[in-house]
Amino acid sequence: MGTLTKLFDPDRVAVVGATTREGAVGRAVTSNLLADFDGETVPVNPNYDEVLDTPCVTSIDDANADIAVVVVPPSIVLDAIEACGEAGTQNVVVITAGFGETGEDGAAREQRLADLAEEYNLNVVGPNSLGIISTPSGMNATFGPENALSGGLSFMSQSGAFVTAVLDWANDNGVGFKDVVSLGNKAVLDETDFVDHWGGDPETDVIIGYLEGITDGREFIETARETARDTPIVAVKSGRTSAGAQAASSHTGTLAGSEKAYEAGLDQAGVIRAESVDDLFDAAGILGSQPLPDTDSIAIVTNAGGPGVMATDAVGDAGLNLASFAPKTTDALRESMPAEANIHNPVDVIGDADVDRFGKALEIALADDHVGAALVLAAPTATIDFDALGDTVRETVETTDAPVAACLMGGDRTREPTRKLQKAGIPCYFDPARGIDSLATLAEYRDIRQREYADPMSFDVDRERAREVLETVHDRDDNRLGVEAMELLDAYGITTPAGSIVDSPSRAAAVAADVDGDVVMKIVSPDILHKSDIGGVAVGVATADVADTYETLITRARNYQPNATILGVQVQEMVDLDAGVETIVGMNRDPQFGPLLMFGLGGIFVEVMEDTTFRVAPVSEPEAHEMTREIQSAPLLRGARGRDPVDVDAIVDTIGRLSQLVTDFPAIVELDINPLVALPDADGEANAAAVDVRLTVDPEILD
Structure with a gap:
């Protein structure tokens, strides 16, 4: 080109x-x-x-x-x-x-x-x-x-x-x-x-x-x-609806779909997402005509109490806040306004206000250093001349560096003043919420411009060892790997509990003897995805009971699915789930954006709670940290209701290593680490452990 x-x-x-x-x-x-x-x-x-x-x-x-x-x-x-x-x-x-x-x-x-x-x-x-x-x-x-x-x-x-x-x-x-x-x-x-x-x-x-x-x-x-x-x-x-989502076998794939990829990708690209044609042109209009605000604090100047309340609600809905006026601002407003006026934000110049009172209130509000942007909101009254108000607003805006939007709520009498305001670069709306949303667009773009993009996280890893694990799909009837692929995570430095997969009761007992404390035992079968549903998982097994538990798990699997391929039983060090927080880190490969990472609340409730966030890989360290802050359960990670905060840095490290893994190997179509148990800080110890893994591999791409 x-x-x-x-x-x-x-x-x-x-x-x-x-x-x-x-x-x-x-x-x-x-x-x-x-x-x-x-x-x-x-x-x-x-x-x-x-x-x-x-x-x-x-x-x-x-x-x-x-x-x-x-x-x-x-x-x-x-x-x-x-x-x-x-x-x-x-x-x-x-x-x-x-x-x-x-x-x-x-x-x-x-x-x-x-x-x-x-x-x-x-x-x-x-x-x-x-x-x-x-x-x-x-x-x-x-x-x-x-x-x-x-x-x-x-x-x-x-x-x-x-x-x-x-x-x-x-x-x-x-x-x-x-x-x-x-x-x-x-x-x-x-x-x-x-x-x-x-x-x-x-x-x-x-x-x-x-x-x-x-x-x-x-x-x-x-x-x-x-x-x-x-x-x-x-x-x-x-194409934002679930009809566009692809079928998937992993938790990540189920929760991802194309819309999640576009939501994450457009955000990472610095693109402002409009939800409608009105939103598109409201955003375009104000971005092309008004300066960016220094702060998210909004001043509202109005002659109508009800619409002023609507605008105030819209401020909160848009993630902005009402500016708290400095004392000199409220003093100036008190001197200029009648006693019945509200001199605090939103400023209500009351229904009998003329253009001079309106203009004076706007001038005073815009002079406050705490005000990042302002909305002028007027309803028709016998004392307001909309043409004159428009002239006053334009003159006042010329004296400020703060963005200003207007709402002239009316019919025919507002059309020409609205046209003149818009021609002067001051967006004007009927709906107060549209005015506030437009100001929020300016704040969003300011934040986009201030972003500092870092390079993707990178680690020393064993790619050849990882490839060897992935290539085991060539010897299988399907392309899915489970806990037998834990070595894949080890190759990329993702911490896993001690243990191994065994094929006999005696081997199970020997592995358990090398583990400190009780163990967890799980059926290993590519044909049985939800092992706990069929009794294929045993938790807190004492060393003396490991051999018998091995036999029990194998019998349950055979009774549930006689033709299933049974690779053995995983014997694994127990991770204290009560001491930490169960999270999930996963990936689903999107056709347009490639590897889409997911982080969220994990365990058995992942698809019920759907408390997740997404990023297109590869990700930087700041992006991985953002993911840990965006989920609704973020307070659990940082200590809530007397719990100890978990090692968020260890989660970030795992996200980064998984990001590198799925970027290095396009053959990985889907992957879940669930749960990734995040534990409290403990010097010298692993503070996040990948307890289980499931992935799908495309053998043709691997070749």
């Missing part, structure tokens, strides 16, 4: 398949370009001398174009792509459908398109794309019904219909764009390429997107992280 500069700033655009036929896509694209494009539009069609009064050439060789917009039938698209490559036209927009979205034949055609793009080093948008727009040059290379207004948003969408709907809405609401891209099938260029390009574009203030999937999750995270340091990225991601 080459630079995308000429894709958005071309001198000449060729329409391959231009036509005069009414209703044809080729005619619509040509017409849109001729209407507004500052450069030259070149129709390409051997059947015409001219199209829409514009000279037509017979082939792309004669066009000398920076971009070719391809609208020919799918059967000859590949010929057109090859011709573009031969002609040196590096940028191609394929509007034609009939590729990967249509089945096996279309998918093969799409792969051939991608191969040609690689061969000729072409930038290809699509296929199955609505087209692209770039407003500085007036280029509308789409078959949509209208062009975009000029502005600072660059917008990409996997849905062409969503693009046309957004442009129609945006034109009615005065929302402008720098570039617009309908991604189509993303055979060559994808969301990562455009994030990378727009991140270096000084005319793009905010990147927004509608995404249904991400082609390469890891690459997207790395690219978006760099871009988001200077340019905010906001995205709506569809």
Whole structure:
């Protein structure tokens, strides 16, 4: 892929398949370009001398174009792509459908398109794309019904219909764009390429997107992280329901699903997640027009008690807080407001307030060093002129570095003042909650910009020993490993209790004799996943009883599943579960993002409580620490109700080692360490122990 500069700033655009036929896509694209494009539009069609009064050439060789917009039938698209490559036209927009979205034949055609793009080093948008727009040059290379207004948003969408709907809405609401891209099938260029390009574009203030999937999750995270340091990225991601989750056999796989991967991946990428179209454009609007707040403390100035309470609730819901005014602020408000007014936050200037009183209260609140941002909230009264209030708000905002949002709650009388406020870069809403949520978006982006990304955790490990354990799946009827793979964890420095797997009562007794205290015994069988459910686990077995317990466990397993493969019995040192906290560390491999790590409350309740958090591997030490703080049960780890705090650093170490393991071996499809028992600090001793493990291996990838 080459630079995308000429894709958005071309001198000449060729329409391959231009036509005069009414209703044809080729005619619509040509017409849109001729209407507004500052450069030259070149129709390409051997059947015409001219199209829409514009000279037509017979082939792309004669066009000398920076971009070719391809609208020919799918059967000859590949010929057109090859011709573009031969002609040196590096940028191609394929509007034609009939590729990967249509089945096996279309998918093969799409792969051939991608191969040609690689061969000729072409930038290809699509296929199955609505087209692209770039407003500085007036280029509308789409078959949509209208062009975009000029502005600072660059917008990409996997849905062409969503693009046309957004442009129609945006034109009615005065929302402008720098570039617009309908991604189509993303055979060559994808969301990562455009994030990378727009991140270096000084005319793009905010990147927004509608995404249904991400082609390469890891690459997207790395690219978006760099871009988001200077340019905010906001995205709506569809497909959030459980219908999109993949079937899985492990706890991690069951709880993960695609939505968890996207939630973790977008957060790690520094992308602000919008839950709706309103959220998307609320976030984009305020990010492109208002400064970032120094603190999360909000001041509310209102003439309406009820809406003020609604805004106050929204502050808490958004994770912000009401600013506590300094004494000089409350003194100034007391001097300026009537006795009936509330001079504490939220400031209620009461219903008879005129514009001067409103403006004075806002000025005083914004002057307080404790105030990070402010919401102006006004309901219609006989004493408020919304036009004059809008003027006052704009004048006051010019004197502050704090972000300000407004809520003018009303109908016709608020429309023109709202338009003027928004034109001045002050977002204005009817709903107080939307105003607060927008201010919260600024705080979220401030935190993203302040993140310090560390390198992934790395340890000295025994990769060859780990590979030998994984390769044992070649000798099995299935690809699942259980406690017989504890050596895999040992190879990566993850602490496991003393013990081993034995195949006779006498061997069981010998192993138990070397363990200090009573032991735990478990059936080892790839066919029996939930061993405790069939009585396949014995806890607190004295050394004298180990041989008999071995026989009992084998008998229970045989009675439960006569044809099960029994590898033996694991004899293991007992870990004092009461002294620690049972957690789970696991991984499920996501198709887009790769290894998705999970940490949470473990034991037998993991799928009932679902107290978990996720990250895309590999993770850094700060990210692993964040995982231990994010679960609802975090107080248990740090000491609650008189319990001793556990060794969180040992948990972090285990997360890091597992992260390295599943990154090193893509053949590991799923893996659970459950429970990972986190114990209180004890100098010189292992303070987190992996008691059980279960994993699924893809033998073909391992080879």
